[in-house]
Amino acid sequence: MKKIILTLVTAVSLLFLATACDSGEDGNHDSVISAADLPKSASAFVTTYFPGITYLTVKKHNIPESDGSVYEVKLSNNFEIDFDANGNWIDIDGNNQPIPADLISEKIQNYLTANYPNQFVTSIDNEKTSIEVELSNNIELVFDLQGNFIRIDK
Incomplete structure (x- = not known):
């Protein structure tokens, strides 16, 4: 029984040591x-x-x-x-706060006004090939770099 407990304590200690030395996921x-x-x-x-x-x-x-x-x-x-x-x-x-409207292209703003008039943008990602926006209702939309709607991101 002492061997099992000692082995368990050693294993847990090694686990804590390994995670303490980890500098992040990457x-x-x-x-x-x-x-x-x-x-x-x-x-x-x-x-x-x-x-x-x-x-x-x-x-x-x-x-x-x-x-x-x-x-x-x-x-x-x-x-x-x-x-x-x-x-x-x-x-x-924005952590559930509206992103300043000046940061959103006019074309995307027009799409949002026409299709999601009661929502506002809470997050925007400027990706290499697209722009992703998250709305206040948690829907994520993807646009190309010219502001054309591509899809709802799931």
Whole structure:
């Protein structure tokens, strides 16, 4: 019985040790940086679309994420924005708040007004080949880069 308990304790200890040494799902270490260390275009973006809002955290990924994001910004209004190495936004998550309308192309806005008049965009992802928006009713829509509707994402 003592051997079983000792083996179990050893196995659990090794499991905790292995997960404590894991640096994330992709081995990527993040660094917390100052907002002043963001690319100028990212800082200008935040100032333009979120005036008067303060930064809660700014992280820099040492290795870009699969979507190309290098900087992860969390703002005091609960918005989260990811930027690439050049400071271009990759995705914006309003955490159930409306994304500023100026960030959504007129063509996509027209489609949303015609087809989802009582909904607003809570998240937008600027993918390499498409633009994905999530609406306040949790429906995700996919558009091409010209703003043409492609499909509802499931």
